[in-house]
Amino acid sequence: MAAARLLQAGVPRFRCLGSLGKAAPSTSQLSSRLFGTLLAPEANQQVDPTVIRRKLITEPLRHPDFFNVKELFSLKELFDARVHLGHKKGCRHRFMEPYIFGCRLDQDIIDLDQTMKHLQLALNFTAHVAYRKGIILFINRNRQFGHLVEVTARDCGEYAHTRYWQGGLLTNAHVQYGSGIRLPDLLIFISTLNNVFEPHVAIRDAAKMNIPTVGVVDTNCNPSIITYPVPGNDDSPLAVELYCKLFKMTITRAKNKRKQMEALYGLQNKADSS
Amino acid sequence: MATPSWGRAASRSRAWQLLGAARRGSSHGTGDSPATGVSPPEPEKRPSSRTGAQQVHSKNVESFASMLRHSPLVQMGPAKDKIVLGQIFHIVEDDLYIDFGGKFHCVCNRPEVDGEKYQKGSRVRLRLVDLELTSRFLGAKTDTTLLEADAVLLGLLESREIRQKE
Numbered sequence: 239m240a241a242a243r244l245l246q247a248g249v250p251r252f253r254c255l256g257s258l259g260k261a262a263p264s265t266s267q268l269s270s271r272l273f274g275t276l277l278a279p280e281a282n283q284q285v286d287p288t289v290i291r292r293k294l295i296t297e298p299l300r301h302p303d304f305f306n307v308k309e310l311f312s313l314k315e316l317f318d319a320r321v322h323l324g325h326k327k328g329c330r331h332r333f334m335e336p337y338i339f340g341c342r343l344d345q346d347i348i349d350l351d352q353t354m355k356h357l358q359l360a361l362n363f364t365a366h367v368a369y370r371k372g373i374i375l376f377i378n379r380n381r382q383f384g385h386l387v388e389v390t391a392r393d394c395g396e397y398a399h400t401r402y403w404q405g406g407l408l409t410n411a412h413v414q415y416g417s418g419i420r421l422p423d424l425l426i427f428i429s430t431l432n433n434v435f436e437p438h439v440a441i442r443d444a445a446k447m448n449i450p451t452v453g454v455v456d457t458n459c460n461p462s463i464i465t466y467p468v469p470g471n472d473d474s475p476l477a478v479e480l481y482c483k484l485f486k487m488t489i490t491r492a493k494n495k496r497k498q499m500e501a502l503y504g505l506q507n508k509a510d511s512s
Numbered sequence: 513m514a515t516p517s518w519g520r521a522a523s524r525s526r527a528w529q530l531l532g533a534a535r536r537g538s539s540h541g542t543g544d545s546p547a548t549g550v551s552p553p554e555p556e557k558r559p560s561s562r563t564g565a566q567q568v569h570s571k572n573v574e575s576f577a578s579m580l581r582h583s584p585l586v587q588m589g590p591a592k593d594k595i596v597l598g599q600i601f602h603i604v605e606d607d608l609y610i611d612f613g614g615k616f617h618c619v620c621n622r623p624e625v626d627g628e629k630y631q632k633g634s635r636v637r638l639r640l641v642d643l644e645l646t647s648r649f650l651g652a653k654t655d656t657t658l659l660e661a662d663a664v665l666l667g668l669l670e671s672r673e674i675r676q677k678e
Contacts, residue, residue: 322580323615328654339580350576435656475601
């Protein structure tokens with residue numbers, strides 16, 4: 239691809255092949271034997287974009303916590319935001335039992351040690367999606383926090399859906415909105431239940447469309463098909479404010495990191511070519 | 513109230529313990545803690561040095577089990593007939609939405625006595641009935657929850673009262 243571009247620029251064939259370097263190693267060796275040290279330095283900048291893009295994307299994947307999301311929250315913060323409080327014993331969902339620390343006077347207590355691990359995984363994944371310029375959609379059907387979630391989404395430059403979910407929003411998007419529509423790359427559920435205490439339709443639809451989901455699951459929710467469940471309280475205002483703050487900070491941090499890395503690689507590239 | 517005087521005094525001291533620990537616990541958080549204007553001396557220390565399940569860190573990090581055990585909610589015991597302090601965070605005409613530090617808030621009617629003094633941010637005294645109103649109906653697999661706690665409004669918090677910690 240780069241070779242074709244250079245050919246179109248009208249540079250003599252052997253000289254431009256000599257300057258390609260990594261793209262065509264065998265031809266460059268041949269040309270250097272033929273033409274000695276003849277190289278075209280200004281062609282380097284056009285060669286590197288694919289290499290830069292590949293490095294930009296693979297570099298964060300080498301580290302387990304590239305964006306350092308662990309420092310964004312602590313056990314004490316989660317505890318003070320009442321994240322460990324669950325519903326009563328009778329409301330418990332069977333699949334939440336592994337995440338429950340115990341039951342105190344009929345009220346379930348969620349194990350915050352597990353929550354810490356799950357929250358770190360979820361935030362790390364969100365950061366990676368935001369770094370790669372993915373579209374994130376916040377979903378919450380709890381009317382008490384609808385406005386807060388919408389404001390959070392607006393502040394980090396992403397999207398929110400806190401109203402009635404029409405049937406074919408994800409699965410029938412090409413018919414409802416026209417072809418070529420881009421679906422979200424990540425769904426974040428601040429509460430996975432809808433107004434009638436049933437699992438939100440978007441969980442199932444996202445699984446059908448291969449869209450990963452991150453969701454805060456309370457003791458009465460079903461965590462089965464959510465990609466990154468975070469066991470925690472989704473009914474107290476303090477807890478929901480904490481989640482919104484954490485997601486907003488992660489997404490902004492990831493986007494800033496992306497700008498940083500692009501600038502860094504741009505500078506490196508200029509330093510290499512000059 | 514037909515409770516004997518020792519019962520009332522005991523519940524009062526317990527209420528203050530609840531406040532002290534809650535205030536300390538949520539001191540960094542966003543203003544919804546049921547703390548008082550008068551600060552009683554801290555009744556419970558956090559003995560991070562003597563708990564079993566201790567994480568090894570340079571600073572004393574408490575484990576979740578230890579934090580839970582010393583939290584006001586657990587120290588309070590059964591919620592029935594406990595006196596707590598709450599803060600009004602929302603008002604809809606005559607309904608006051610009061611947060612007292614539990615998972616849910618409670619909704620109380622505006623009393624006739626001193627009705628206008630109950631505004632957003634006022635601190636009030638409550639007697640808890642239940643932390644979450646749930647009930648299993650016939651033919652249902654799980655409980656139906658109202659997402660609300662139940663409490664009786666006793667009155668505004670009198671800030672001029674200074675109580676000694678017993």
